[in-house]
Amino acid sequence: MTDQITRRVFLRRAAASGSILTVPGLLAACGGGKSSPGTTGDTTSHQLAKTLHFSNWTLYIDNKPGGRHPSLEQFQKKYGVHVDYREDINDNPTFFSKIEPDLQRGQPTGRDIIVMTDNSRYPSLLIQKGWVEKLDKSAIPNMKNLIPQQRHPNWDPNRDYSLPWQSGFTGIGWNEKLTDPVTSMGDLLGNKKLKGKVGLLTEFADTLALVMAYNGDDPSHVTDQTFNRAIDTIQKAVDSGQIRQFYGNDYAGALSSGDLVATMAWSGDIVQLQADNSHLKWQLPDTGGDIWTDNMLIPKGGNVYTASVYMNFVYEPKIAAEIEDYVNYVCPVQGAKEVLVKEDPSIANNPLIFPTKKMLDNVHTIDPKALNNQKYQTTWQNLTSA
Amino acid sequence: MGFGFLHRHRGSTAYLLLAPGMLFLVVFFLVPLGFLAYQSLESGSIDFGYAFTWAWDNYSSAITGYGTQFKRSFAYAGIATAIALLVSYPVAYWIAFRGGRWKNLLLLCIVAPFFVTYLIRTLAWQTILSDDGLIVRTLTDMHILSPGGRLLATGTAVVAGITYNFLPFMALPLYVSLEQIDQTLIEAAEDLYASKWTAFFRVTFPLSLPGVVAGTLLTFIPAAGDFINAQLLGSTTNHMIGNVINSKYNELIDYPAAAAMSFILMAIILALVLIYARAVGSEKLTG
Structure with a gap:
């Protein structure tokens, strides 16, 4: 690199x-x-x-x-x-x-x-x-x-x-020095040991997709019912004090400094952050991540x-x-990938850059209709800027 | 036209000098304000376009939907202004009366943070208040903060950030009005058997009121509309109305709602300023 x-x-x-x-x-x-x-x-x-x-x-x-x-x-x-x-x-x-x-x-x-x-x-x-x-x-x-x-x-x-x-993928990043691996959304949203040290993303699609998959709903087909269920799940985590803040790119700094122990995170960020801090880990949640x-x-x-x-x-x-x-x-x-295997194998063999088929099968894309739904957007905004 | 023109048209000189400023205000303040007012009464969405429909419900739904954030903004701004006043007054007083030849250097120290951009200053507070930082650790050791407690991502951090960021706006006007006080008046009070405290409360403080009024206004008004501090130092429940307006405008592209909220914010601030001016006496505003 x-x-x-x-x-x-x-x-x-x-x-x-x-x-x-x-x-x-x-x-x-x-x-x-x-x-x-x-x-x-x-x-x-x-x-x-x-x-x-x-x-x-x-x-x-x-x-x-x-x-x-x-x-x-x-x-x-x-x-x-x-x-x-x-x-x-x-x-x-x-x-x-x-x-x-x-x-x-x-x-x-x-x-x-x-x-x-x-x-x-x-x-x-x-x-x-x-x-x-x-x-x-x-x-x-x-x-x-x-x-x-x-x-x-x-x-x-x-x-x-x-x-x-x-x-890029949206998954969970964590600092292995401060916590056991956090590989499920249930852990992220509910594990008391992480209270106040968890970040979610302000990006509507990312957070919604991961939480919907965790709820057992299909993120690529959003209905009022599944949307509300996802909002309830997130609201509960916010009300319990589990969530420190909703972040944009700035979660990266908080994760590096230890203010966040685990957070929803983008794969490309973590590739970069790992260069400075080898304790940072990233994985798609067991119930599936999101690809954008x-x-x-x-x-x-x-x-x-x-x-x-x-x-x-x-x-x-x-x-x-x-x-x-x-x-x-x-x-x-x-x-x-085949070109890079010869020229820069560390890049070619990094699953965050050239993902495995298993990873690609474990990611969702969000329903575009939900993204353009003003009512959903407003509900989301009211939740994140309360 | 040379100076001759100005001599022949004495009366117009003032207007000529005022013209650039007025023009600036009209183009960059009044016109956008009018545009904003128009926008605040539109309805529709980015998908189907906006149309002007006298949509007054933009205003009512802003108040019913975001009353909490409005109240929180004024509470945070109020507390920050009060703290800034309490902190700045002794400093300004000391510089004005005891600063001597160090006056300019000390004033420079007050302004020094302004040499760094607002955003970087606020980001620095993230590091200062970090969970693993010196302040949190010290406070935890002193049992002021419970173990596992935090400063960053709390309302306290937001108020602290606002106070810090707007402090010079308070300190400088205070200094100016204190510096202008004729010291012989204070000596006269003491000659008439006023104690130091009485002299301060009966003479110095009333004479510094223009500075107090200017400082509090300069601090409170921008603080109430601030959103950077809440975004960078706050948590999920510390957002101010500025954050809501920002996300309405930038993320939801709901221009009418954002415009209506801006107007409500402006109206409330204006009302508060009028009440305040009435309370302290408007002549104090101009000194």
């Missing part, structure tokens, strides 16, 4: 600041990148644009000193397309409110590819509102390399609009052909491996 100031370590510090301190609505309404996108409006042409405007999360691609991204340089060399790579996504809601005014008015956002997480409501919302373009699948033959578990998400069943960039995926999408007005050609490029196993070697999240591209 080289260049280990990777994405999450940075985010851990930045997220607390970034996500809290943004005043997105007004600022977005006033400013926002209005540079012309790499298109002249003819989104179906098979001509490559000069520039591809790509908005991604911070530290989420291969990085070399001097701010270089070798994979992007190779793309430029091969296709003659310059990539205007912007790391301007810090969290889903804020980024959405940044592009929403343009989409609402039917104006191009100045971007050809954006990356949004499917455990937020936004990817399905963008599709519903017709604010994203269909992929040009004829330009993406490498789509065959997408791992089978990712081919038919319930919010975009045929991957007509989206292609995974990276995924950051998806590449083409916002309305983006250049479909150029974006599709780029997507095809990153789905070449060799390129995917290069990116994965830096990013350390869950790789959606078949064949990348």
Whole structure:
């Protein structure tokens, strides 16, 4: 593992600041990148644009000193397309409110590819509102390399609009110096020895999915009854003082310092944190975890052909491996592992990066309808910001 | 136009000088405020769009749904303001009357935390109040805190964080008004057989009231709307109305509800300020 100031370590510090301190609505309404996108409006042409405007999360691609991204340089060399790579996504809601005014008015956002997480409501919302373009699948033959578990998400069943960039698991992290292994949600929510030292995630989809699976309900099909049951379970844990706080990325600091003994946690964070603190452990809960995926999408007005050609490029196993070697999240591209086995075996053999089939069978994805249910969202918000 | 213009139009000079400020306020304060007011009466959702419908129930449901957080915000802000006053007054007093040639250096020390961003200062308190940190361990050893007790992720930590973060807003106006006091007045009181305490309560304190009023307002108003301290130092039951507004706006994308809550917060603060000004006498506000 080289260049280990990777994405999450940075985010851990930045997220607390970034996500809290943004005043997105007004600022977005006033400013926002209005540079012309790499298109002249003819989104179906098979001509490559000069520039591809790509908005991604911070530290989420291969990085070399001097701010270089070798994979992007190779793309430029091969296709003659310059990539205007912007790391301007810090969290889903804020980024959405940044592009929403343009989409609402039917104006191009100045971007050809954006990356949004499917455990937020936004990817399905963008599709519903017709604010994203269909992929040009004829330009993406490498789509065959997408791992089978990712081919038919319930919010975009045929991957007509989206292609995974990276995924991550939501499970339980704990500090083995301070507690016995915590591998079940029952333990996390009810073990008296952990009282006041347990964190849950503010992210609605993550917490809901794990608790619903624990209740024996199906997270991919949420009903009022199963939703309320999950809320009751969480409320009980909150009322008993078991839960210290609901966290975003900032649980990482609390877990490292010992203020949290066990917490719901994202797999990629733990890969990073383990580099500093080998006592941190992570596992999917026995009743199942949650998998979320950051998806590449083409916002309305983006250049479909150029974006599709780029997507095809990153789905070449060799390129995917290069990116994965830096990013350390869950790789959606078949064949990348085989490349890395030779080049960086510690990455290739890490089940948090290339998960086993058993792990993939033990994870759920959340019902997109629940994510877009305003009533559920409000109930959740009232619980987490009481 | 040169100075000649100003000479010929004496009366307009003031307006010309005021113009940039007024323009700034109109563009960056009044216009957004109007926009916010409009938004607070909309209904709908991000999925289907918002429409202006005179939706007054945004206001009523904000009060019925989040009364607890409103009350908690004012309670936390009130306690923090009181503590800040009690802590700052002696400090400001000492600097003003006994600071001598160290005055500027001491004032700089008060302002020093401002050189670090708000967020980093608050994050530092996470470390200071950590369960395994020095303060918690010391308090536990002294049996002030029960074993397994904690400071971080409690209401105490939130109030402490707010107090600390807004302390300079209290201390500086206090210093300014204390520094302006004519010391011969205090000597005169003592010549007339007032004890030190009587002189303080009859002369010094009343003369410093403008500073007290300015300091409490500057502390209380932003503190009531704060959400960073509650988010970083609080627990699941310590959230303030700022947290609710933030999550309504950023997570639920429920702009109307967030706007309505902002207006309610503003209205309550305005009412409290008016009552306060009436109580201490409005002439004290301007000194």
